[in-house]
Amino acid sequence: MSTTMTFTIDGKPCIAEQGSYILGAAKQNGIYIPSLCNIDGVAPRGSCRICTVKVNDKLMAACSTPVTEGMTIENDTEELREIRSQILELLFVEGNHFCPSCEKSGNCELQALGYRFKMMIPRYPYQFPMREIDAAMPKLVKDHNRCILCKRCIRAIKTDDGKNLFAFKDRGHKLTISIDPSLASTITDELAERAAKICPVGALLKKEVGFAQPIGTRTYDLEPIGAEVERAGTAK
Ligand code: SF4
Numbered sequence: 001m002s003t004t005m006t007f008t009i010d011g012k013p014c015i016a017e018q019g020s021y022i023l024g025a026a027k028q029n030g031i032y033i034p035s036l037c038n039i040d041g042v043a044p045r046g047s048c049r050i051c052t053v054k055v056n057d058k059l060m061a062a063c064s065t066p067v068t069e070g071m072t073i074e075n076d077t078e079e080l081r082e083i084r085s086q087i088l089e090l091l092f093v094e095g096n097h098f099c100p101s102c103e104k105s106g107n108c109e110l111q112a113l114g115y116r117f118k119m120m121i122p123r124y125p126y127q128f129p130m131r132e133i134d135a136a137m138p139k140l141v142k143d144h145n146r147c148i149l150c151k152r153c154i155r156a157i158k159t160d161d162g163k164n165l166f167a168f169k170d171r172g173h174k175l176t177i178s179i180d181p182s183l184a185s186t187i188t189d190e191l192a193e194r195a196a197k198i199c200p201v202g203a204l205l206k207k208e209v210g211f212a213q214p215i216g217t218r219t220y221d222l223e224p225i226g227a228e229v230e231r232a233g234t235a236k
Pocket residue numbers: 146147148149150151152153154177198199200201203204
């Protein structure tokens with residue numbers, strides 16, 4: 001029995017292994033679908049919804065929807081670009097994202113998507129919420145102003161003995177990321193670096209390494225987000 005499936009994205013014939021999700025399968029076929037919460041190799045959660053695609057006229061999260069044989073997927077359409085732009089703008093106005101003063105500028109996936117979607121002035125009013133910056137931990141700074149609640153840190157960052165370092169605290173508009181204080185005081189530099197790297201924005205920063213990588217040389221200073229996936233697709 002074949003272990004591969006055929007399907008189309010925007011009319012392009014694609015192939016994927018059985019059990020693949022749309023987002024990963026698209027990537028393997030050189031098609032970029034934006035995402036802020038997905039992590040390669042970690043079970044998807046469909047938190048940010050910026051990967052919304054259309055399957056059989058229904059809006060679905062590409063990261064958590066499995067591909068099926070013969071599936072017809074819409075990705076790069078005006079309707080979906082508009083939905084993604086709205087989600088992006090909501091993320092920007094809901095927090096305090098001051099890109100020019102952020103250490104993550106140039107490596108920030110939210111900022112990079114803002115450029116990719118040619119975002120100018122959001123259509124929604126800025127909320128300017130009052131949020132804390134927690135700098136009490138020895139190796140990490142946690143800036144709630146920039147957190148987009150994507151859950152990447154909760155899902156991907158664990159101590160050597162498998163304990164979760166991050167968790168959600170409170171509910172609704174009070175929902176925040178919390179860190180176990182006793183674990184946070186003992187984490188290694190390597191784990192702190194991993195946490196800062198997995199965070200798509202500048203909400204988790206490793207202490208004492210500010211601007212080690214010069215502005216202008218960072219990932220999305222050099223090419224737009226998604227360009228690598230699309231380049232691999234055109235090379236096929
Ligand atoms: S701290 Fe970063 S990785 Fe964790 S939920 Fe917030 S934005 Fe996502």
